[in-house]
Amino acid sequence: MASPGSSAPGRVAVVGSGLIGRSWAMLFASGGFRVKLFDIEPRQVTDALVSLRKEMKTLELSGYLKGELGAEEQLSLISGCSDLREAVEGALHVQECVPENLELKRKLFAQLDKIADDHVVLSSSSSCLLPSKLFAGLVHVKQCLVAHPVNPPYYVPLVELVPHPETAPATVDRTYALMQRVGQSPVRLLREVDGFALNRLQYAVIAEAWRLVEEGVVSPGDLDLVMSDGLGLRYAFIGPLETMHLNAEGMLSYCDRYSEGMKRVLKTFGPIPEFSGVTAEKVHQAMCVKVPDDAEHLAARRVWRDGCLMRLAQLKRQLPQ
Ligand code: NAI
CATH class of the missing domain: 1.10.1040.10 (N-(1-d-carboxylethyl)-l-norvaline Dehydrogenase; domain 2)
Known part of the structure; x- marks a missing residue:
């Protein structure tokens, strides 16, 4: 089995360690990337690290862990971080995963804009906020795009890449390559449209x-x-x-x-x-x-659904395309 270490392909920052941030952390680690996980709530990061350990170990035992590295090696690539600047510095890609609120995201991207160098890609997980609204007025707008995953991203590989009118083609190309490298299936929207595709x-x-x-x-x-x-x-x-x-x-x-x-x-x-x-x-x-709409039944049905998607994803990988 390959081992992480100095040959790691680079570092990624995940900002917001809720449901989607955790999935991105697992995906990037599966591709061998070092991941810094940041959240405004330090407790969220601690909880995320515990739940990632549990989930990746379970995936490994059932044979569904993605990537060349074992769970322990992948986990060693993920670390928590309590400072946004520290999380972002030196990263080749920042994946924003904070709640779907335009003002909140705009504030965060204004912060990221100040910290960012001229090379890092600033990517939002937004489900429906338009890049022209999210990234308006940013100095580093050429380096910004939306990379919208589908829940649960670990089993449903599609990622919609949506540019701002001023996003550099190289930003989209680099994100496309990164998504492919971590086993996702990127598609390019050639211009933004409400609801994406x-x-x-x-x-x-x-x-x-x-x-x-x-x-x-x-x-x-x-x-x-x-x-x-x-x-x-x-x-x-x-x-x-x-x-x-x-x-x-x-x-x-x-x-x-x-x-x-x-x-x-x-x-x-x-x-x-x-x-x-x-x-x-x-x-x-x-x-x-x-499915009765109490929390327990809904959660159980989601677990069943994710299990089905996991098996389907594996079947699709085995079949010729
Ligand atoms: P969530 O509510 O599970 O997690 C959001 C996290 O962001 C929380 O841990 C919160 O503490 C943190 N946060 C809030 N403000 C912050 C700040 N200023 N800096 C750093 N962290 C901050 O949300 P979820 O479901 O993970 O969604 C994140 C994004 O992903 C949203 O834009 C959502 O639309 C998008 N998305 C969600 C999908 C879903 O099915 N949940 C599917 C595809 C995209």
């Missing part, structure tokens, strides 16, 4: 799911099966565009055969749902039959 797709699906239930076409439970036992199986391996390509004699043949039908159906899609009232009650009740 993932949430725009997700919200399109949620909106139509909601309308179908609201209009009494299908029950909430059956609607979810349409995805989990239907579309979802395929989408774990190929996207909607490749699906079109394969479902006819190539893309042009698909458009030829099905575009009229698609447009006819698309014209019947209704307005944006309110996501409230009677339908919200109905969907809530149906979901609670399967």
Whole structure:
């Protein structure tokens, strides 16, 4: 087994050691990077180090630990830090993971802007804040971008890279390479758009799911099966565009055969749902039959979901692409 040490590829700072910060720390360590974990709440860092140890040991025992190094070596690469400057100095990449609040993030990036040298990449994990809002006015704006992971990032490798209009192409290229190096699957958005790509797709699906239930076409439970036992199986391996390509004699043949039908159906899609009232009650009740909404049942179901995703991620790694 390889060992860490002087050959470590470099240092990364993770700012904010909650759910997402912890996942990034594990991913960067799996790629052999030294990680400094900072949080405004020192207790969060202490708790993070304890929970990372437990999780990485469990992953190692079950054979799901990522990377070439063993759990102990990876853990030795991660250290806590109580000073932002110390965490960032000498890092090649800073991954911000503080709560999704524009003012809070802008304040933090203003601090990072003062500490940053001209080489470090300043990357935000934001799910939906636009780079033009997050990084406006920063001296080091060329070095800034959003790298949006998907929860849980350790098992769902997609990372959306979203530039500010002034982000240097080299910043995106370096982050793309870093993400690949730690086993993630980066995609480049060529310009920012509200919701990025993932949430725009997700919200399109949620909106139509909601309308179908609201209009009494299908029950909430059956609607979810349409995805989990239907579309979802395929989408774990190929996207909607490749699906079109394969479902006819190539893309042009698909458009030829099905575009009229698609447009006819698309014209019947209704307005944006309110996501409230009677339908919200109905969907809530149906979901609670399967998973009661108390903390214990929700946590148990999330553990089950993450276990499934972990196995699927391993299967995908084993299969030819
Ligand atoms: P969290 O609430 O679990 O963790 C946030 C951490 O940031 C806390 O430990 C908090 O003490 C710390 N913090 C607050 N202010 C700080 C500051 N000024 N400096 C340093 N640390 C500070 O939040 P979570 O879920 O980890 O989310 C972090 C970011 O990741 C958010 O932008 C969120 O939108 C994004 N994200 C979250 C996903 C999720 O499913 N939770 C998925 C993808 C992205």
